[in-house]
Amino acid sequence: METRKTIRQEGLLDQKKLSKLNISICGNKEFSNLRSQIELMATQLGIKKPKSYNSLANKDDFIIFLDNSKIDNIDNISYCRVLLLDEGITLTQDWSKKSGQPSKIQEPGLSIIAAALVWQEILRQTRVILPIEIPKKYININLRIDPSTFTFDNLKEHISVLGLNDKEVDYKVLERTDSSGHLVINIRLDEGNKIADNVLDLFRISSKSVDERFHQPTEIKITIPRVDKKLSGSVIFAGVGGLGTWALDTFSKGIINSNSLGDKIKIDIIDPDTSIELHNLNRQVLYDEIDIGHPKAEKAAFKISKILPNAQINSYIGTLNLTHLESLNSNILSNSYEDEEDEIDDEEFITSNLNTEFKEIIERTDVILCGVDNLRARTVLNAISSRCNIPMINAGAQGFKGNFDIFNQQKSCMLCRYGLQAVHNSRPMSCQEDGEIPFGSIVTSTAIFGALEGLALISIMARDGSSEKWPSNIRWNGMMNQFNFIEDKEYGIFSNIFLPQGNHLEHLNIKLYDNQESIK
Numbered sequence: 001m002e003t004r005k006t007i008r009q010e011g012l013l014d015q016k017k018l019s020k021l022n023i024s025i026c027g028n029k030e031f032s033n034l035r036s037q038i039e040l041m042a043t044q045l046g047i048k049k050p051k052s053y054n055s056l057a058n059k060d061d062f063i064i065f066l067d068n069s070k071i072d073n074i075d076n077i078s079y080c081r082v083l084l085l086d087e088g089i090t091l092t093q094d095w096s097k098k099s100g101q102p103s104k105i106q107e108p109g110l111s112i113i114a115a116a117l118v119w120q121e122i123l124r125q126t127r128v129i130l131p132i133e134i135p136k137k138y139i140n141i142n143l144r145i146d147p148s149t150f151t152f153d154n155l156k157e158h159i160s161v162l163g164l165n166d167k168e169v170d171y172k173v174l175e176r177t178d179s180s181g182h183l184v185i186n187i188r189l190d191e192g193n194k195i196a197d198n199v200l201d202l203f204r205i206s207s208k209s210v211d212e213r214f215h216q217p218t219e220i221k222i223t224i225p226r227v228d229k230k231l232s233g234s235v236i237f238a239g240v241g242g243l244g245t246w247a248l249d250t251f252s253k254g255i256i257n258s259n260s261l262g263d264k265i266k267i268d269i270i271d272p273d274t275s276i277e278l279h280n281l282n283r284q285v286l287y288d289e290i291d292i293g294h295p296k297a298e299k300a301a302f303k304i305s306k307i308l309p310n311a312q313i314n315s316y317i318g319t320l321n322l323t324h325l326e327s328l329n330s331n332i333l334s335n336s337y338e339d340e341e342d343e344i345d346d347e348e349f350i351t352s353n354l355n356t357e358f359k360e361i362i363e364r365t366d367v368i369l370c371g372v373d374n375l376r377a378r379t380v381l382n383a384i385s386s387r388c389n390i391p392m393i394n395a396g397a398q399g400f401k402g403n404f405d406i407f408n409q410q411k412s413c414m415l416c417r418y419g420l421q422a423v424h425n426s427r428p429m430s431c432q433e434d435g436e437i438p439f440g441s442i443v444t445s446t447a448i449f450g451a452l453e454g455l456a457l458i459s460i461m462a463r464d465g466s467s468e469k470w471p472s473n474i475r476w477n478g479m480m481n482q483f484n485f486i487e488d489k490e491y492g493i494f495s496n497i498f499l500p501q502g503n504h505l506e507h508l509n510i511k512l513y514d515n516q517e518s519i520k
Contacts, residue, residue, distance in 0.1 A: 027066025247448025400478025
């Protein structure tokens with residue numbers, strides 16, 4: 001677990017400043033899930049776990065008060081109280097407020113959200129959030145050379161560039177735009193390279209002006225419909241990365257916390273990634289260093305099977321796409337679609353073939369939980385859920401912001417809520433790779449919205465009507481640490497454009513297929 005601290009976080013935070021903070025926890029251990037989540041997220045943020053409060057130390061930069069704990073003198077110290085309620089959580093500095101007793105099945109998810117919001121308060125109040133986001137950090141080294149001195153034709157065939165320990169490094173040859181005729185040997189060193197890190201550590205971003213709103217304590221209260229019933233049914237987890245792992249963790253630990261081993265639960269886990277990577281570990285809760293190099297779906301299924309031994313759990317390496325949507329209309333799954341990884345077997349958990357088993361999967365599915373990384377993929381899943389008349393739980397998070405949706409065929413869809421970008425935007429968003437849309441990643445946003453998805457799933461599979469009481473859309477501004485809970489009475493801000501073209505399934509199909517050629 002300690003390897004999590006090596007992962008890049010500097011795109012959003014002043015990591016050095018954060019690592020020097022002294023943070024304490026004051027409170028009893030009644031809510032052990034909450035305390036353990038706060039400690040886990042410290043590890044994912046790359047810093048030491050908060051220590052138990054000691055009045056003699058008196059060197060705290062921030063104190064976290066759990067439950068109804070209190071100390072007499074809190075002057076000149078940043079702090080927040082975090083309380084689990086009967087139907088939610090609150091973060092406050094009001095000492096008159098008291099904690100409650102959440103349901104057993106919801107407590108793990110509420111603890112995740114509460115821990116993430118506590119850390120967001122720490123980041124805000126101690127001013128370790130950078131004033132601008134830095135999605136990528138790297139340095140360029142340029143060597144200008146005169147080709148008139150060459151005794152050969154091809155530079156790269158005859159010249160190597162050696163770095164530390166005389167290890168050969170890759171380089172590009174660029175032409176100068178001036179009239180000199182010179183060339184440039186260009187060497188790019190990314191963050192994580194020892195030389196690059198030594199140089200990048202010399203520089204830090206600082207704001208010339210300060211907006212105090214971003215650093216003031218905030219009052220937060222989140223309430224969700226209480227669930228006490230046992231769960232039953234079948235769910236597809238489409239994507240088990242940042243959001244999907246937190247949702248799956250919330251769902252499975254809620255079930256086990258309610259004294260069930262997963263009876264009457266079926267989970268189908270679908271993800272295309274064949275290899276867990278180090279940079280996943282700072283925000284994807286199910287995986288550890290030992291899992292690096294293994295497919296996400298397999299490892300997620302294996303770990304959840306240990307938590308819920310009586311649940312039926314299947315894993316699939318692949319994605320649900322338009323071919324699967326077409327098959328629901330034609331009753332034939334095109335032979336042109338193949339799972340590239342359908343032959344991969346893990347000695348711990350066997351992956352099934354998504355293509356051959358799709359009909360069986362979708363026929364038993366009661367809800368789709370979406371954790372994929374681009375809007376078009378989410379819209380395809382929304383069309384599949386609409387075609388099968390089952391709800392889809394959707395969320396997206398990047399940097400210090402996030403969105404959550406519940407889509408029902410009768411109420412709304414991705415197009416009505418997000419417009420044409422929902423079918424046009426097929427570029428995966430990534431915290432790591434070039435050629436995509438890089439963004440800063442952090443555990444707080446992914447944990448909040450993954451846990452919200454998991455709690456919404458609990459409501460749906462409780463079959464007690466509580467899911468109807470959820471807001472259709474939730475938005476979070478992490479810079480202010482504030483939520484906006486939206487009851488979407490008008491189906492979505494773009495509904496007046498798309499509803500005249502038919503119901504949600506009809507206009508989803510029209511726009512997805514209209515745009516298919518431009519996506520290829």
